[in-house]
Amino acid sequence: MIVAGCDVGSLTAEAVIMSDGEILSSEIIGVRPKPEQSAKDVMDKALQKAHLALEDIDYCVSTGYGRERIPFARDNISEISCHGKGAHWLIPSVRTVIDVGGQDCKVIRVDANGKLQNFIMNDKCAAGTGRFLEVMAKTLGIRLDEIGPLSLAARNPVVITNMCSIYAQTEVAASIAQGADQHDLAAGITKAMAERVNSLVVRVGVEEDVVITGGVAKNIGVVKSLEVMLRVSTKKFNVDPQIVGALGGALFAKEKFLQK
Template identity: 60%
Template structure:
Protein backbone atom coordinates (compact mmCIF):
# COMPACT_ATOMS: atom_id res chain seq x y z
CA UNK A 1 0.00 0.00 0.00
CA UNK A 2 1.67 3.19 -1.17
CA UNK A 3 0.23 6.50 -0.01
CA UNK A 4 1.31 10.12 -0.16
CA UNK A 5 0.73 13.40 1.61
CA UNK A 6 1.33 16.70 -0.11
CA UNK A 7 1.64 19.91 1.91
CA UNK A 8 1.77 23.09 -0.16
CA UNK A 9 2.60 25.92 2.24
CA UNK A 10 3.18 29.58 1.67
CA UNK A 11 6.95 29.33 1.84
CA UNK A 12 7.75 25.66 1.23
CA UNK A 13 6.14 22.66 -0.45
CA UNK A 14 6.55 19.14 0.95
CA UNK A 15 5.63 15.61 -0.06
CA UNK A 16 5.85 12.41 1.94
CA UNK A 17 5.50 9.03 0.26
CA UNK A 18 4.92 6.10 2.60
CA UNK A 19 4.47 2.41 2.44
CA UNK A 20 3.45 0.32 5.45
CA UNK A 21 4.48 3.00 7.89
CA UNK A 22 7.85 3.52 6.25
CA UNK A 23 8.80 6.79 4.63
CA UNK A 24 10.15 6.36 1.13
CA UNK A 25 10.73 10.01 0.29
CA UNK A 26 10.16 13.39 1.90
CA UNK A 27 11.52 16.26 -0.17
CA UNK A 28 11.08 19.94 0.70
CA UNK A 29 11.27 22.73 -1.87
CA UNK A 30 10.68 26.49 -1.83
CA UNK A 31 7.17 27.29 -2.98
CA UNK A 32 6.69 28.65 -6.48
CA UNK A 33 4.29 31.48 -7.21
CA UNK A 34 1.60 28.99 -8.24
CA UNK A 35 0.70 26.15 -5.89
CA UNK A 36 0.05 23.66 -8.72
CA UNK A 37 3.61 24.15 -9.99
CA UNK A 38 5.03 23.62 -6.51
CA UNK A 39 2.94 20.50 -6.09
CA UNK A 40 4.05 19.00 -9.39
CA UNK A 41 7.70 19.74 -8.83
CA UNK A 42 7.89 18.44 -5.28
CA UNK A 43 5.88 15.34 -6.16
CA UNK A 44 8.12 14.60 -9.14
CA UNK A 45 11.09 14.88 -6.85
CA UNK A 46 9.55 12.53 -4.32
CA UNK A 47 8.59 10.01 -6.97
CA UNK A 48 12.05 9.92 -8.49
CA UNK A 49 13.59 9.51 -5.04
CA UNK A 50 11.24 6.65 -4.27
CA UNK A 51 11.62 5.23 -7.74
CA UNK A 52 7.90 5.24 -8.38
CA UNK A 53 5.49 6.69 -10.89
CA UNK A 54 2.46 8.71 -9.93
CA UNK A 55 0.08 5.85 -10.71
CA UNK A 56 1.74 3.78 -8.00
CA UNK A 57 0.32 6.11 -5.35
CA UNK A 58 -2.89 4.52 -4.23
CA UNK A 59 -4.21 7.42 -2.24
CA UNK A 60 -2.93 10.96 -1.86
CA UNK A 61 -4.12 13.65 0.54
CA UNK A 62 -3.36 17.34 0.08
CA UNK A 63 -2.98 19.95 2.75
CA UNK A 64 -1.56 23.47 3.28
CA UNK A 65 -2.69 26.81 1.88
CA UNK A 66 -2.37 25.60 -1.66
CA UNK A 67 -4.25 22.36 -1.12
CA UNK A 68 -7.20 23.37 -3.26
CA UNK A 69 -4.93 23.66 -6.31
CA UNK A 70 -3.07 20.36 -6.17
CA UNK A 71 -3.99 18.41 -9.32
CA UNK A 72 -3.27 14.82 -8.21
CA UNK A 73 -4.89 14.46 -4.78
CA UNK A 74 -7.84 12.27 -3.85
CA UNK A 75 -8.89 14.43 -0.95
CA UNK A 76 -7.84 17.46 1.07
CA UNK A 77 -7.63 17.90 4.83
CA UNK A 78 -6.73 21.02 6.80
CA UNK A 79 -3.10 21.38 7.84
CA UNK A 80 -4.20 21.77 11.43
CA UNK A 81 -5.50 18.23 11.50
CA UNK A 82 -2.51 16.97 9.48
CA UNK A 83 0.05 18.45 11.82
CA UNK A 84 -1.71 16.81 14.73
CA UNK A 85 -1.80 13.49 12.92
CA UNK A 86 1.80 13.67 11.78
CA UNK A 87 3.08 14.56 15.23
CA UNK A 88 1.09 11.72 16.76
CA UNK A 89 2.62 9.32 14.25
CA UNK A 90 6.14 10.35 15.20
CA UNK A 91 5.47 10.66 18.91
CA UNK A 92 2.52 8.52 20.06
CA UNK A 93 2.45 10.27 23.45
CA UNK A 94 2.07 13.74 21.92
CA UNK A 95 -0.97 15.66 23.18
CA UNK A 96 0.04 19.23 22.43
CA UNK A 97 1.53 20.15 19.07
CA UNK A 98 2.97 23.58 18.44
CA UNK A 99 3.42 24.37 14.80
CA UNK A 100 5.16 27.54 13.71
CA UNK A 101 5.11 27.96 10.00
CA UNK A 102 6.17 30.76 7.74
CA UNK A 103 3.00 32.76 8.05
CA UNK A 104 1.17 31.46 11.03
CA UNK A 105 1.47 29.74 14.30
CA UNK A 106 -0.91 27.15 15.63
CA UNK A 107 -1.31 25.03 18.66
CA UNK A 108 -3.28 21.84 18.60
CA UNK A 109 -4.43 19.51 21.29
CA UNK A 110 -4.94 15.96 20.17
CA UNK A 111 -6.25 12.80 21.78
CA UNK A 112 -4.59 9.40 21.86
CA UNK A 113 -5.54 8.64 18.29
CA UNK A 114 -4.26 11.95 17.00
CA UNK A 115 -7.73 13.41 16.57
CA UNK A 116 -8.01 17.13 17.02
CA UNK A 117 -9.67 18.18 20.30
CA UNK A 118 -8.93 21.86 20.35
CA UNK A 119 -6.80 24.29 18.41
CA UNK A 120 -5.92 27.92 18.13
CA UNK A 121 -4.15 29.81 15.40
CA UNK A 122 -2.44 33.15 15.32
CA UNK A 123 -2.22 34.44 11.85
CA UNK A 124 -3.01 38.07 12.12
CA UNK A 125 0.48 39.38 11.75
CA UNK A 126 4.04 38.28 11.19
CA UNK A 127 5.17 38.74 14.81
CA UNK A 128 4.90 35.24 16.19
CA UNK A 129 5.53 33.41 12.93
CA UNK A 130 8.55 32.09 11.11
CA UNK A 131 8.49 35.17 8.96
CA UNK A 132 9.40 37.24 12.02
CA UNK A 133 12.59 35.26 12.52
CA UNK A 134 13.41 35.43 8.85
CA UNK A 135 13.15 39.21 8.82
CA UNK A 136 15.22 39.53 11.97
CA UNK A 137 17.91 37.11 10.83
CA UNK A 138 18.17 39.18 7.70
CA UNK A 139 18.62 42.42 9.65
CA UNK A 140 21.16 40.79 11.93
CA UNK A 141 23.05 39.44 8.94
CA UNK A 142 22.97 35.83 10.11
CA UNK A 143 21.56 32.81 8.36
CA UNK A 144 18.12 31.80 9.58
CA UNK A 145 19.38 28.42 10.65
CA UNK A 146 22.10 30.05 12.78
CA UNK A 147 19.76 32.35 14.65
CA UNK A 148 18.73 29.77 17.23
CA UNK A 149 22.26 29.05 18.38
CA UNK A 150 22.84 32.71 19.26
CA UNK A 151 20.69 32.41 22.38
CA UNK A 152 23.14 30.12 24.13
CA UNK A 153 25.98 32.55 23.57
CA UNK A 154 24.15 35.68 24.71
CA UNK A 155 25.34 37.52 27.80
CA UNK A 156 22.84 40.33 28.30
CA UNK A 157 19.79 40.05 26.07
CA UNK A 158 18.30 43.43 25.13
CA UNK A 159 14.71 44.61 25.55
CA UNK A 160 12.86 44.36 22.29
CA UNK A 161 9.52 45.63 21.11
CA UNK A 162 7.87 42.54 19.78
CA UNK A 163 4.25 43.35 19.11
CA UNK A 164 4.92 44.37 15.55
CA UNK A 165 7.51 42.99 13.16
CA UNK A 166 8.13 46.30 11.46
CA UNK A 167 8.84 48.07 14.70
CA UNK A 168 10.87 45.22 16.09
CA UNK A 169 13.00 45.49 12.98
CA UNK A 170 13.64 49.16 13.72
CA UNK A 171 14.58 48.21 17.27
CA UNK A 172 17.03 45.59 16.10
CA UNK A 173 18.67 48.12 13.82
CA UNK A 174 18.91 50.59 16.67
CA UNK A 175 20.48 48.01 18.95
CA UNK A 176 23.02 47.10 16.28
CA UNK A 177 23.88 50.77 15.90
CA UNK A 178 24.31 51.06 19.61
CA UNK A 179 26.92 48.35 19.46
CA UNK A 180 24.96 45.57 21.18
CA UNK A 181 26.26 42.14 20.27
CA UNK A 182 24.57 40.05 17.61
CA UNK A 183 24.23 37.25 20.17
CA UNK A 184 22.40 39.46 22.66
CA UNK A 185 20.04 40.81 20.05
CA UNK A 186 19.51 37.40 18.47
CA UNK A 187 18.65 35.90 21.84
CA UNK A 188 16.06 38.62 22.36
CA UNK A 189 14.54 37.93 18.96
CA UNK A 190 14.17 34.26 19.87
CA UNK A 191 12.79 35.13 23.29
CA UNK A 192 10.28 37.60 21.84
CA UNK A 193 9.10 34.98 19.42
CA UNK A 194 8.75 32.37 22.16
CA UNK A 195 6.73 34.75 24.33
CA UNK A 196 4.18 35.34 21.63
CA UNK A 197 3.86 31.65 20.96
CA UNK A 198 3.54 30.89 24.68
CA UNK A 199 0.35 32.99 24.87
CA UNK A 200 -1.23 30.83 22.20
CA UNK A 201 -0.12 27.58 23.77
CA UNK A 202 -1.41 28.60 27.17
CA UNK A 203 -4.73 29.59 25.63
CA UNK A 204 -5.44 25.98 24.75
CA UNK A 205 -3.62 24.66 27.80
CA UNK A 206 -0.42 22.62 27.95
CA UNK A 207 -0.78 18.88 28.16
CA UNK A 208 2.15 16.51 27.99
CA UNK A 209 3.81 15.44 25.81
CA UNK A 210 4.50 18.61 23.94
CA UNK A 211 6.21 18.63 20.58
CA UNK A 212 6.88 21.08 17.83
CA UNK A 213 6.51 20.99 14.10
CA UNK A 214 7.27 23.52 11.40
CA UNK A 215 10.55 25.10 10.45
CA UNK A 216 10.92 27.11 13.67
CA UNK A 217 11.18 23.87 15.65
CA UNK A 218 14.76 23.81 14.39
CA UNK A 219 15.53 27.05 16.22
CA UNK A 220 17.03 25.89 19.49
CA UNK A 221 16.84 29.37 21.03
CA UNK A 222 13.07 29.57 20.54
CA UNK A 223 12.60 26.00 21.73
CA UNK A 224 14.60 26.57 24.93
CA UNK A 225 12.75 29.81 25.69
CA UNK A 226 9.43 28.12 25.09
CA UNK A 227 10.34 25.27 27.41
CA UNK A 228 11.14 27.76 30.12
CA UNK A 229 7.98 29.79 29.55
CA UNK A 230 5.71 26.77 29.44
CA UNK A 231 7.49 24.85 32.16
CA UNK A 232 7.62 21.66 30.10
CA UNK A 233 10.15 19.80 28.05
CA UNK A 234 9.46 19.92 24.34
CA UNK A 235 10.01 16.48 22.87
CA UNK A 236 12.10 16.34 19.76
CA UNK A 237 10.54 14.66 16.77
CA UNK A 238 12.51 12.00 14.99
CA UNK A 239 12.10 13.63 11.63
CA UNK A 240 12.54 16.99 9.99
CA UNK A 241 9.81 19.04 11.71
CA UNK A 242 9.03 20.76 8.43
CA UNK A 243 7.49 17.64 6.91
CA UNK A 244 5.09 16.83 9.76
CA UNK A 245 2.08 18.25 7.89
CA UNK A 246 2.80 16.20 4.76
CA UNK A 247 3.47 13.17 6.90
CA UNK A 248 0.13 13.61 8.68
CA UNK A 249 -1.58 13.82 5.30
CA UNK A 250 0.09 10.57 4.26
CA UNK A 251 -1.01 8.91 7.50
CA UNK A 252 -4.56 10.06 6.84
CA UNK A 253 -4.29 8.58 3.36
CA UNK A 254 -3.19 5.27 4.82
CA UNK A 255 -6.11 5.27 7.25
CA UNK A 256 -8.47 6.05 4.40
CA UNK A 257 -7.34 3.03 2.49
CA UNK A 258 -7.55 0.88 5.57
CA UNK A 259 -11.08 2.10 6.04
CA UNK A 260 -11.60 4.69 8.73
CA UNK A 261 -9.48 6.08 11.47
CA UNK A 262 -7.66 3.81 13.86
Protein backbone atom coordinates in the same frame (compact mmCIF):
# COMPACT_ATOMS: atom_id res chain seq x y z
CA MET B 1 -0.55 0.12 -1.01
CA ILE B 2 1.47 3.30 -1.56
CA VAL B 3 0.14 6.60 -0.25
CA ALA B 4 1.39 10.16 -0.24
CA GLY B 5 0.87 13.45 1.58
CA CYS B 6 1.69 16.80 0.06
CA ASP B 7 1.87 19.94 2.20
CA VAL B 8 2.11 23.22 0.29
CA GLY B 9 2.82 26.05 2.71
CA SER B 10 3.55 29.72 2.26
CA LEU B 11 7.32 29.34 2.15
CA THR B 12 8.07 25.63 1.70
CA ALA B 13 6.35 22.56 0.26
CA GLU B 14 6.81 19.01 1.57
CA ALA B 15 5.91 15.56 0.28
CA VAL B 16 5.96 12.25 2.14
CA ILE B 17 5.50 8.83 0.51
CA MET B 18 4.53 5.87 2.70
CA SER B 19 3.98 2.18 2.27
CA ASP B 20 2.91 -0.41 4.87
CA GLY B 21 3.26 2.03 7.74
CA GLU B 22 6.74 3.13 6.79
CA ILE B 23 8.10 6.35 5.32
CA LEU B 24 9.62 5.53 1.92
CA SER B 25 10.80 9.04 1.18
CA SER B 26 10.27 12.69 1.99
CA GLU B 27 11.25 15.98 0.39
CA ILE B 28 11.20 19.69 1.23
CA ILE B 29 11.51 22.50 -1.31
CA GLY B 30 11.10 26.26 -1.29
CA VAL B 31 7.76 27.21 -2.85
CA ARG B 32 7.39 28.15 -6.50
CA PRO B 33 5.11 31.01 -7.57
CA LYS B 34 2.09 28.69 -7.94
CA PRO B 35 1.00 26.01 -5.43
CA GLU B 36 0.35 23.40 -8.18
CA GLN B 37 3.91 23.91 -9.40
CA SER B 38 5.35 23.55 -5.89
CA ALA B 39 3.29 20.41 -5.35
CA LYS B 40 4.41 18.83 -8.60
CA ASP B 41 8.08 19.64 -8.02
CA VAL B 42 8.23 18.38 -4.46
CA MET B 43 6.25 15.24 -5.31
CA ASP B 44 8.49 14.49 -8.31
CA LYS B 45 11.54 14.73 -6.08
CA ALA B 46 10.04 12.47 -3.42
CA LEU B 47 8.96 9.95 -6.08
CA GLN B 48 12.43 9.96 -7.59
CA LYS B 49 14.00 9.27 -4.20
CA ALA B 50 11.67 6.29 -3.71
CA HIS B 51 12.14 5.11 -7.34
CA LEU B 52 8.44 5.46 -8.00
CA ALA B 53 6.19 7.18 -10.51
CA LEU B 54 3.05 9.19 -9.79
CA GLU B 55 0.95 6.26 -11.12
CA ASP B 56 2.27 4.09 -8.29
CA ILE B 57 0.59 6.26 -5.68
CA ASP B 58 -2.76 4.76 -4.69
CA TYR B 59 -4.02 7.79 -2.85
CA CYS B 60 -2.68 11.27 -2.12
CA VAL B 61 -3.98 13.82 0.37
CA SER B 62 -2.91 17.44 0.15
CA THR B 63 -2.74 19.91 3.00
CA GLY B 64 -1.44 23.41 3.77
CA TYR B 65 -2.15 26.84 2.46
CA GLY B 66 -2.30 25.72 -1.22
CA ARG B 67 -4.06 22.40 -0.61
CA GLU B 68 -7.12 23.05 -2.74
CA ARG B 69 -5.11 23.52 -5.89
CA ILE B 70 -3.16 20.26 -6.07
CA PRO B 71 -4.29 18.33 -9.18
CA PHE B 72 -2.98 14.88 -8.17
CA ALA B 73 -4.45 14.93 -4.66
CA ARG B 74 -7.74 13.08 -4.29
CA ASP B 75 -8.61 14.82 -1.09
CA ASN B 76 -7.48 17.78 0.91
CA ILE B 77 -7.47 17.99 4.68
CA SER B 78 -6.66 21.00 6.88
CA GLU B 79 -3.10 21.32 8.13
CA ILE B 80 -4.42 21.35 11.70
CA SER B 81 -5.68 17.78 11.44
CA CYS B 82 -2.62 16.70 9.47
CA HIS B 83 -0.13 18.07 11.98
CA GLY B 84 -2.01 16.40 14.83
CA LYS B 85 -2.15 13.12 12.94
CA GLY B 86 1.50 13.17 11.87
CA ALA B 87 2.81 14.16 15.30
CA HIS B 88 0.73 11.47 17.03
CA TRP B 89 1.99 8.78 14.65
CA LEU B 90 5.61 9.72 15.36
CA ILE B 91 5.15 10.17 19.11
CA PRO B 92 1.92 8.53 20.36
CA SER B 93 2.18 10.19 23.79
CA VAL B 94 1.83 13.65 22.23
CA ARG B 95 -1.07 15.82 23.42
CA THR B 96 0.02 19.32 22.37
CA VAL B 97 1.42 20.17 18.94
CA ILE B 98 2.91 23.62 18.43
CA ASP B 99 3.31 24.23 14.71
CA VAL B 100 5.23 27.34 13.80
CA GLY B 101 5.33 27.79 10.07
CA GLY B 102 6.47 30.49 7.71
CA GLN B 103 3.33 32.55 7.90
CA ASP B 104 1.28 31.23 10.78
CA CYS B 105 1.38 29.61 14.18
CA LYS B 106 -0.99 26.92 15.43
CA VAL B 107 -1.38 25.22 18.74
CA ILE B 108 -3.19 21.90 18.41
CA ARG B 109 -4.46 19.67 21.22
CA VAL B 110 -5.02 16.00 20.40
CA ASP B 111 -6.36 13.09 22.43
CA ALA B 112 -4.76 9.69 23.05
CA ASN B 113 -5.87 8.59 19.57
CA GLY B 114 -4.36 11.62 17.85
CA LYS B 115 -7.81 13.07 17.24
CA LEU B 116 -8.14 16.84 17.17
CA GLN B 117 -9.66 18.24 20.38
CA ASN B 118 -9.01 21.96 20.22
CA PHE B 119 -6.78 24.41 18.44
CA ILE B 120 -5.89 28.05 18.15
CA MET B 121 -4.24 29.75 15.26
CA ASN B 122 -2.63 33.06 14.35
CA ASP B 123 -2.34 33.76 10.66
CA LYS B 124 -3.25 37.45 10.80
CA CYS B 125 -0.11 38.90 12.32
CA ALA B 126 3.52 38.11 11.51
CA ALA B 127 4.52 38.23 15.20
CA GLY B 128 5.15 34.68 16.38
CA THR B 129 5.50 33.20 12.90
CA GLY B 130 8.54 32.28 10.83
CA ARG B 131 8.23 35.60 9.05
CA PHE B 132 9.19 37.44 12.22
CA LEU B 133 12.49 35.54 12.30
CA GLU B 134 13.02 36.15 8.59
CA VAL B 135 12.54 39.90 9.01
CA MET B 136 14.97 39.86 11.92
CA ALA B 137 17.62 37.77 10.13
CA LYS B 138 17.49 40.30 7.30
CA THR B 139 17.88 43.19 9.75
CA LEU B 140 20.89 41.48 11.34
CA GLY B 141 22.32 40.60 7.95
CA ILE B 142 22.61 36.90 8.82
CA ARG B 143 20.99 33.68 7.59
CA LEU B 144 17.80 32.45 9.20
CA ASP B 145 19.49 29.29 10.45
CA GLU B 146 22.23 31.27 12.18
CA ILE B 147 19.91 32.95 14.70
CA GLY B 148 19.39 29.88 16.90
CA PRO B 149 23.04 28.89 17.36
CA LEU B 150 24.11 32.55 17.84
CA SER B 151 21.49 33.06 20.55
CA LEU B 152 22.93 30.28 22.70
CA ALA B 153 26.14 32.22 23.36
CA ALA B 154 24.36 35.39 24.54
CA ARG B 155 25.29 37.05 27.83
CA ASN B 156 22.71 39.83 28.08
CA PRO B 157 19.85 39.21 25.66
CA VAL B 158 18.53 42.45 24.19
CA VAL B 159 14.97 43.18 25.32
CA ILE B 160 12.48 43.65 22.49
CA THR B 161 9.36 45.38 23.75
CA ASN B 162 7.37 45.77 20.52
CA MET B 163 4.99 43.02 19.53
CA CYS B 164 4.63 44.25 15.95
CA SER B 165 7.33 42.83 13.64
CA ILE B 166 7.75 46.17 11.88
CA TYR B 167 8.23 48.12 15.10
CA ALA B 168 10.41 45.36 16.57
CA GLN B 169 12.60 45.63 13.48
CA THR B 170 13.12 49.34 14.18
CA GLU B 171 13.92 48.48 17.79
CA VAL B 172 16.52 45.91 16.72
CA ALA B 173 18.00 48.32 14.16
CA ALA B 174 18.38 50.90 16.96
CA SER B 175 20.14 48.30 19.14
CA ILE B 176 22.50 47.45 16.30
CA ALA B 177 23.26 51.17 15.88
CA GLN B 178 24.08 51.35 19.58
CA GLY B 179 26.58 48.54 19.13
CA ALA B 180 24.69 45.63 20.71
CA ASP B 181 26.40 42.26 20.52
CA GLN B 182 25.13 39.94 17.78
CA HIS B 183 24.63 37.04 20.20
CA ASP B 184 22.61 39.25 22.53
CA LEU B 185 20.51 40.47 19.62
CA ALA B 186 19.90 36.91 18.41
CA ALA B 187 18.87 35.85 21.91
CA GLY B 188 16.55 38.83 22.21
CA ILE B 189 14.93 37.83 18.94
CA THR B 190 14.47 34.16 19.83
CA LYS B 191 13.06 35.15 23.22
CA ALA B 192 10.64 37.62 21.65
CA MET B 193 9.59 34.97 19.16
CA ALA B 194 9.04 32.42 21.92
CA GLU B 195 6.98 34.94 23.91
CA ARG B 196 4.62 35.46 20.98
CA VAL B 197 4.19 31.72 20.51
CA ASN B 198 3.78 31.21 24.24
CA SER B 199 0.95 33.73 24.41
CA LEU B 200 -0.93 31.58 21.92
CA VAL B 201 -0.09 28.32 23.71
CA VAL B 202 -1.39 29.47 27.09
CA ARG B 203 -4.75 30.20 25.50
CA VAL B 204 -5.41 26.53 24.71
CA GLY B 205 -3.35 25.18 27.59
CA VAL B 206 -0.43 22.79 27.60
CA GLU B 207 -0.66 19.06 28.17
CA GLU B 208 2.41 16.88 27.89
CA ASP B 209 3.88 15.52 25.78
CA VAL B 210 4.56 18.64 23.78
CA VAL B 211 6.11 18.69 20.31
CA ILE B 212 7.08 21.52 17.99
CA THR B 213 6.60 21.09 14.24
CA GLY B 214 7.26 23.35 11.28
CA GLY B 215 10.42 25.15 10.26
CA VAL B 216 10.81 27.10 13.50
CA ALA B 217 11.21 23.79 15.37
CA LYS B 218 14.71 23.78 13.89
CA ASN B 219 15.59 26.99 15.72
CA ILE B 220 17.27 25.79 18.91
CA GLY B 221 17.08 29.26 20.48
CA VAL B 222 13.30 29.55 20.09
CA VAL B 223 12.76 25.97 21.26
CA LYS B 224 14.87 26.46 24.39
CA SER B 225 13.19 29.79 25.25
CA LEU B 226 9.76 28.30 24.73
CA GLU B 227 10.59 25.29 26.93
CA VAL B 228 11.58 27.65 29.75
CA MET B 229 8.35 29.66 29.38
CA LEU B 230 6.13 26.57 29.20
CA ARG B 231 8.09 24.75 31.92
CA VAL B 232 8.15 21.56 29.85
CA SER B 233 10.79 19.89 27.75
CA THR B 234 9.52 19.20 24.29
CA LYS B 235 9.88 15.80 22.60
CA LYS B 236 12.02 15.67 19.49
CA PHE B 237 11.16 13.77 16.30
CA ASN B 238 13.50 11.39 14.52
CA VAL B 239 12.43 13.01 11.23
CA ASP B 240 12.58 16.59 9.98
CA PRO B 241 9.92 18.58 11.91
CA GLN B 242 8.89 20.28 8.67
CA ILE B 243 7.49 17.10 7.13
CA VAL B 244 4.97 16.36 9.92
CA GLY B 245 2.05 17.95 8.06
CA ALA B 246 2.77 16.01 4.84
CA LEU B 247 3.20 12.85 6.91
CA GLY B 248 -0.23 13.42 8.44
CA GLY B 249 -1.57 13.83 4.90
CA ALA B 250 -0.08 10.46 3.91
CA LEU B 251 -1.61 8.81 7.00
CA PHE B 252 -5.04 10.21 6.10
CA ALA B 253 -4.48 8.99 2.53
CA LYS B 254 -4.01 5.46 3.85
CA GLU B 255 -7.26 5.64 5.85
CA LYS B 256 -9.15 7.06 2.89
CA PHE B 257 -7.80 4.38 0.57
CA LEU B 258 -8.79 1.60 2.96
CA GLN B 259 -12.31 3.04 3.27
CA LYS B 260 -12.83 2.72 -0.47
